[in-house]
Amino acid sequence: MGPAQEAVPSFIGVLTLHRELLVSKLKSVQCVVDNLHAAGFLCDEDVEIIQQVATKADQVRKILEVVQSKGEEACEYMIFVIYKVYDAYIDLQPWLKEISYRPSHGVLGMTVVNTDPISRYCEKLRHEIIRDTSFIMSYGQQEETRLDNLYTDTVIELLNDSNESLGYLEDLNQLLGDGEVFNHQGEIVYVMGDAGVGKSILLQKLQNLWSKRELQTDAIFFFKFRCRMFSIFKDAEQISLRDLLFKYNCYPDHDPDDEVFDYITRFPEKVVFTFDGYDEIQEDLDRLNVPEVASPEEKSNPLQLLVSLLCGKLLKGSQKVLTSRTGTEFQSRVIRKKAALRGFSSSQLKTYVKLHFKEQEHREQVLVQLEASPHLCGLCSTPLFCWIVFKSFWHLHTVHDSFRLPEASVSLTAIFLMLSEVFLSRLTSPAPSLTKKSPRCTSDTFRTGLRPLAAFAKLALQSMARGSFICSQEEVGACGLTDEDLSLGFLRSVSEFDTTGSPATFEFLHVTLQSFLAAFALVLDERSAASTILRFFTECSRRRKSSCLPLSIWSRRSSKPDEKTPFATNEHLQFINLFLCGLLSKAHIGLMEHLVSPALLKKKQTLLKSYLSTSVKSHLRGLPHHSVAEGKKVHVLPNFLWILRCVFETGSKDIAKTTAKGITADLIKLGYCNVYSGDCSAINFVLQHRRKLLGVDMDNNNISDYGVKQLQPSFCKMTVVRLSVNQLSDCSIQVLAEELCKYKVVEFLGLYDNNITDAGAKLVAQIINECPKLRVVKIGKNKITSVGGCYLANAIQKSTSMFEVGMWGNVIGDEGAEAFSEALRNHPSLTNLSLSATGITSKGGRCIADALRENTVLRIFWLVQNELSDDAAPHFAELVRANTGLTHLWLINNQLTVDGMKQLAEALPVNTELKEICVKGNQLSAEEESQFESERRLRFH
Numbered sequence: 001m002g003p004a005q006e007a008v009p010s011f012i013g014v015l016t017l018h019r020e021l022l023v024s025k026l027k028s029v030q031c032v033v034d035n036l037h038a039a040g041f042l043c044d045e046d047v048e049i050i051q052q053v054a055t056k057a058d059q060v061r062k063i064l065e066v067v068q069s070k071g072e073e074a075c076e077y078m079i080f081v082i083y084k085v086y087d088a089y090i091d092l093q094p095w096l097k098e099i100s101y102r103p104s105h106g107v108l109g110m111t112v113v114n115t116d117p118i119s120r121y122c123e124k125l126r127h128e129i130i131r132d133t134s135f136i137m138s139y140g141q142q143e144e145t146r147l148d149n150l151y152t153d154t155v156i157e158l159l160n161d162s163n164e165s166l167g168y169l170e171d172l173n174q175l176l177g178d179g180e181v182f183n184h185q186g187e188i189v190y191v192m193g194d195a196g197v198g199k200s201i202l203l204q205k206l207q208n209l210w211s212k213r214e215l216q217t218d219a220i221f222f223f224k225f226r227c228r229m230f231s232i233f234k235d236a237e238q239i240s241l242r243d244l245l246f247k248y249n250c251y252p253d254h255d256p257d258d259e260v261f262d263y264i265t266r267f268p269e270k271v272v273f274t275f276d277g278y279d280e281i282q283e284d285l286d287r288l289n290v291p292e293v294a295s296p297e298e299k300s301n302p303l304q305l306l307v308s309l310l311c312g313k314l315l316k317g318s319q320k321v322l323t324s325r326t327g328t329e330f331q332s333r334v335i336r337k338k339a340a341l342r343g344f345s346s347s348q349l350k351t352y353v354k355l356h357f358k359e360q361e362h363r364e365q366v367l368v369q370l371e372a373s374p375h376l377c378g379l380c381s382t383p384l385f386c387w388i389v390f391k392s393f394w395h396l397h398t399v400h401d402s403f404r405l406p407e408a409s410v411s412l413t414a415i416f417l418m419l420s421e422v423f424l425s426r427l428t429s430p431a432p433s434l435t436k437k438s439p440r441c442t443s444d445t446f447r448t449g450l451r452p453l454a455a456f457a458k459l460a461l462q463s464m465a466r467g468s469f470i471c472s473q474e475e476v477g478a479c480g481l482t483d484e485d486l487s488l489g490f491l492r493s494v495s496e497f498d499t500t501g502s503p504a505t506f507e508f509l510h511v512t513l514q515s516f517l518a519a520f521a522l523v524l525d526e527r528s529a530a531s532t533i534l535r536f537f538t539e540c541s542r543r544r545k546s547s548c549l550p551l552s553i554w555s556r557r558s559s560k561p562d563e564k565t566p567f568a569t570n571e572h573l574q575f576i577n578l579f580l581c582g583l584l585s586k587a588h589i590g591l592m593e594h595l596v597s598p599a600l601l602k603k604k605q606t607l608l609k610s611y612l613s614t615s616v617k618s619h620l621r622g623l624p625h626h627s628v629a630e631g632k633k634v635h636v637l638p639n640f641l642w643i644l645r646c647v648f649e650t651g652s653k654d655i656a657k658t659t660a661k662g663i664t665a666d667l668i669k670l671g672y673c674n675v676y677s678g679d680c681s682a683i684n685f686v687l688q689h690r691r692k693l694l695g696v697d698m699d700n701n702n703i704s705d706y707g708v709k710q711l712q713p714s715f716c717k718m719t720v721v722r723l724s725v726n727q728l729s730d731c732s733i734q735v736l737a738e739e740l741c742k743y744k745v746v747e748f749l750g751l752y753d754n755n756i757t758d759a760g761a762k763l764v765a766q767i768i769n770e771c772p773k774l775r776v777v778k779i780g781k782n783k784i785t786s787v788g789g790c791y792l793a794n795a796i797q798k799s800t801s802m803f804e805v806g807m808w809g810n811v812i813g814d815e816g817a818e819a820f821s822e823a824l825r826n827h828p829s830l831t832n833l834s835l836s837a838t839g840i841t842s843k844g845g846r847c848i849a850d851a852l853r854e855n856t857v858l859r860i861f862w863l864v865q866n867e868l869s870d871d872a873a874p875h876f877a878e879l880v881r882a883n884t885g886l887t888h889l890w891l892i893n894n895q896l897t898v899d900g901m902k903q904l905a906e907a908l909p910v911n912t913e914l915k916e917i918c919v920k921g922n923q924l925s926a927e928e929e930s931q932f933e934s935e936r937r938l939r940f941h
């Protein structure tokens, strides 16, 4: 049949055919009736008859009956109403797809009005959220960029409740999904990350996707909150849940019977909440000694409502995404799943460059300059810093015609100074023109802008000292800021908290900018005693230490002080200290002398240096030391990272030397310390001044290839290099191979759970070959195949120092196993080897077992989670009989059956050395396992 003769569907027939489904799924009867009536397909009497019917299902039956009696057009219009009023008939949308419904030309011209309050409200919410989330705010609200044009994926790591990695998120939809959930009772998806890493933007993206129906969720309501909002309520203020939801999002229209709120309370699983910036709450919620609210009707303090929502006492079953700075304490029993934002990877950074710079020439220049500076790349892996660098750089290029990114060793202070220069240059520079470009004079720009800058700085300090991120109109005025000043860009007005018609409130463009300005105020202050600059150092050391240790350790360590603690973390204050160090550093003193008297500056600088030196010494002296195989070990506290950052920001070699000298241990552990790639320059800055060798354990951080490149000059001193779980690729191994092979002092190389491939394995093999002191290599859970496995095995075979090797999770298969069997034969030193989860079958297992009979050194051997069947059993039985000195054999999770097990059990009595063979998880039933009870060294548990 040609298109011209294509059959027009009979809508009467469609309604008859699908009558049963329509009766069960068409919920919002009133909206269909209203529209059919308004379009003239139902008369008043029809409506009356339908309304007299008792149940909804019978009402639908009646409607169908009446509509079908009115003919094709009425039936088509009814289907069109279902199609148009999407949210009210969400359950029928798959049906429309199934019948391939396309509105005809005739029906498209007809009006449909959504009279269903619930779906009308959903539409309104979607509309409002789309409006609020489509743009990323930029300089002083003068410039806005579409979210879709700039949003770039970042690295999002999923964690378990002990903060151990569960892998990486591939799609934002996975965030709300059921994968990697570790607590099915919890309802919160907890997203953590450092300052400026993109937590708020991630929520904005989720909200935007939902509003465009691009987020895979059944939720028809989405309520977004910023936690700092809860600070604006007075202590005694009471509010109902209804008001909290609607006032700070939007109110339903024409809902006299409160159907929307009623629906929300009946179906909370249809609601998603986002709460941004839990760390910004100024109350310690654990200490809020008030009962949680259990009734949605009850009015109560907004913080109580928040606690009740988060704990599931209110709207139980709703989904909640909560963001917070890393290290913020939060009750883990309510967390369902956890994610940590790690910033841009190198390929994501390249994508961001492309989105930012439209012209090919600029893009290339930026990429070349970034390539040359791993330190700058490290900083730029934090989206906020990257945005500041790119924006400022673009501005300076437009106005002054220079196209160079900041120099290679740029500090964070320099980046924020650059941002301030851009803001202040609005006071002096004419609109950029393509023909005439003025020379750049930073000190002039700051001198001219000193009045507003000092006023912003004062405001930032005042509100930070009060523990607030929000400033009132009066406070802004009291600091002497004019409307013109407000347009510079440091501050932005916030309308969302402003529902009572009260005067506008303001916040700084970003919290870290507020910290920077607060530090500026401390430097500019000529009235207070010079020692006032140290007030936040004192404050931070008084406060409880936020921790980055795994949660199990964390909860044991968290002792709560008695005083009221204004923020959940003290990071904002730590940033003030950091910027203070930068502003008083040698690098910036020249600029600051244009703004403050040189004598006062000198005084403040001396004071700060002496404070830092003393506190570094006492901090390091106070840390507990332990004796381990590698010597004396010290596990630093997270605060140490802030000390290192401050030392780097000062640029003072003297303080760096003092710090390096203060590390008296042989091994320093910075594991789980939230070190990101940008920090590695600071670590390197200090380690450069260390004379003695040092072991450095940086496992479980966010170092990446950029970080390793920054650490390059320090590897010559490192006896222990532990970089497991740090997103390293083969590029990092290239750097390690060059450095470690040059200096040959390395004894321990930890590279577990990174992205190392066979090329990286070849380089590790080179390190094994060339470093005679190397005893331990942990390279499990990478992407190494049989090719890389053979490189490593060959190197191990030649080594006379290797003591322990971990290959867990690299699929080297039987080919790799054969290479390892050659390495094991007569090996003089290898004592502990793991080839677990490496895809070895009986073939490879047989080779290894035979070779091991000629090895009298290996003590512990792991072959867990492989594919060994009974074919391999006689060979392992022979190995056991050979009594080589092996003390532990791990064969958990293989495919041995009773037969194989019998052979092992029979061999065991001959052996005097083996303490146990662990065989849990093989192919035996519980009864079969009990047959082997007499041989206790065969462990099934």
Ligand SMILES: Nc1ncnc2c1ncn2[C@@H]1O[C@H](COP(=O)(O)OP(=O)(O)OP(=O)(O)O)[C@@H](O)[C@H]1O
Pocket (backbone or CB within 6 Å): 136, 137, 150, 151, 152, 153, 154, 193, 194, 195, 196, 197, 198, 199, 200, 201, 202, 277, 324, 325, 383, 384, 385, 387, 511, 512
């Ligand atoms: N995924 C991203 N794509 C593009 N730009 C981003 C992204 N994430 C963050 N940014 C940029 O970085 C800036 C800071 O990000 P954001 O405010 O989300 O950080 P944050 O983690 O919430 O910081 P804080 O904890 O200090 O509030 C954004 O305004 C935006 O310019």
